Amino acid sequence: MKPPVRVAITGAAGQIGYAMAFRLASGEVLGPDQPVILQMIEIPPAMKSLDGVRMELDDCAFPLLAGMEAADSDHLDQGFKNANWVILLGGLPRKAGMERADLIRVNGPLFTAQGKGIQAAAASDVRVVVVANPCNTNCLIAMHSAPDVPKDRWFAMTRLDQNRGQAQLAQKAGVGVGEVKRLAIWGNHSSTQFPDFQNATISGRPVTEVIGHQEWLRKDFIATVQKRGAAVIEARGASSAASAANAALDTVKSLVNPTAKNDCIAVAVHSDGSYGIEKGLICGFPIKTDGKKWSIIEGFKIDEFAQGKIDTTVNELKQERETVKDLLPK
Numbered sequence: 029m030k031p032p033v034r035v036a037i038t039g040a041a042g043q044i045g046y047a048m049a050f051r052l053a054s055g056e057v058l059g060p061d062q063p064v065i066l067q068m069i070e071i072p073p074a075m076k077s078l079d080g081v082r083m084e085l086d087d088c089a090f091p092l093l094a095g096m097e098a099a100d101s102d103h104l105d106q107g108f109k110n111a112n113w114v115i116l117l118g119g120l121p122r123k124a125g126m127e128r129a130d131l132i133r134v135n136g137p138l139f140t141a142q143g144k145g146i147q148a149a150a151a152s153d154v155r156v157v158v159v160a161n162p163c164n165t166n167c168l169i170a171m172h173s174a175p176d177v178p179k180d181r182w183f184a185m186t187r188l189d190q191n192r193g194q195a196q197l198a199q200k201a202g203v204g205v206g207e208v209k210r211l212a213i214w215g216n217h218s219s220t221q222f223p224d225f226q227n228a229t230i231s232g233r234p235v236t237e238v239i240g241h242q243e244w245l246r247k248d249f250i251a252t253v254q255k256r257g258a259a260v261i262e263a264r265g266a267s268s269a270a271s272a273a274n275a276a277l278d279t280v281k282s283l284v285n286p287t288a289k290n291d292c293i294a295v296a297v298h299s300d301g302s303y304g305i306e307k308g309l310i311c312g313f314p315i316k317t318d319g320k321k322w323s324i325i326e327g328f329k330i331d332e333f334a335q336g337k338i339d340t341t342v343n344e345l346k347q348e349r350e351t352v353k354d355l356l357p358k
């Protein structure tokens with residue numbers, strides 16, 4: 029038996045945590061011969077609910093679940109101890125009347141504490157996926173609070189946007205979703221993101237050739253992907269949970285397996301200045317990996333239309349960084 033991989037999850041009793049924990053424990057994500065220890069973290073009032081999740085995990089009798097640990101958010105050193113993966117779901121949801129900037133201010137400090145906790149306690153190979161919104165900026169704060177953890181270990185989730193975009197393109201073209209590749213999500217996981225149909229392919233051909241309807245691609249497609257989260261809330265009366273958990277697990281799977289030559293992973297990472305995007309921002313890029321080391325894919329074509337969209341979303345990231353500048357190093 030391989031040694032177990034430790035996965036720490038904050039907000040584990042929340043909607044996304046509930047949709048995620050069982051799939052991790054089943055072996056579906058890290059492999060059919062890979063034991064997993066789940067380290068689940070919640071705020072003190074939610075610990076009882078977390079007990080219920082643990083009871084249900086027990087009741088699944090997953091052979092690969094080698095252990096479960098629970099910690100409250102006042103004991104992050106315990107929660108993150110020796111974790112190889114950390115998935116940050118925990119945070120306060122946006123309430124009615126709250127502006128995005130208010131949410132950033134409320135949640136920002138939690139990520140200072142979480143970054144410090146990860147640095148103090150996690151395994152030396154830790155990789156961190158931030159899902160809690162605003163995920164790019166929360167990731168930036170946590171990363172800066174853990175300066176000893178290399179910057180290539182920090183990821184913010186734009187995979188749900190990629191999956192949503194692939195589904196829309198496949199439906200429009202009347203093909204299976206697996207035919208859609210190389211759909212990059214640039215920028216912020218927010219309504220300014222740019223789902224880059226121009227570099228995407230359907231069955232190996234450019235999307236713009238297969239779907240000749242430029243107006244639909246430039247307007248309806250982009251807007252549908254950008255506003256999909258709100259549309260799900262409107263329909264379901266609750267925010268995306270199973271699809272968000274699925275996207276977080278897809279992110280982990282994509283980072284531990286080699287990327288196909290004709291494809292890209294959509295995830296937000298620490299910018300190295302590629303494509304003229306300011307160094308240091310946590311920005312959505314097209315990424316590839318050999319399963320160990322990732323890099324930003326070069327050579328995506330950016331025309332004037334795409335550049336305008338990328339500038340808008342990158343400017344929003346800079347504004348968010350400004351809002352939390354007291355939580356970042358001077």
Ligand code: NAI
Pocket residue numbers: 038039040041042043044045069070071074101117118119120121138158159160161163185186188189217267268269272
């Ligand atoms: P939820 O409200 O159901 O669960 C959040 C959980 O976090 C709650 O159980 C809460 O008790 C816990 N929590 C709050 N503060 C915490 C702390 N300091 N430490 C540990 N746990 C804490 O929310 P849901 O639906 O599970 O969503 C989680 C986050 O994911 C939200 O921020 C949401 O906006 C974000 N999200 C991100 C998406 C993306 O594509 N990046 C997509 C969908 C949701």
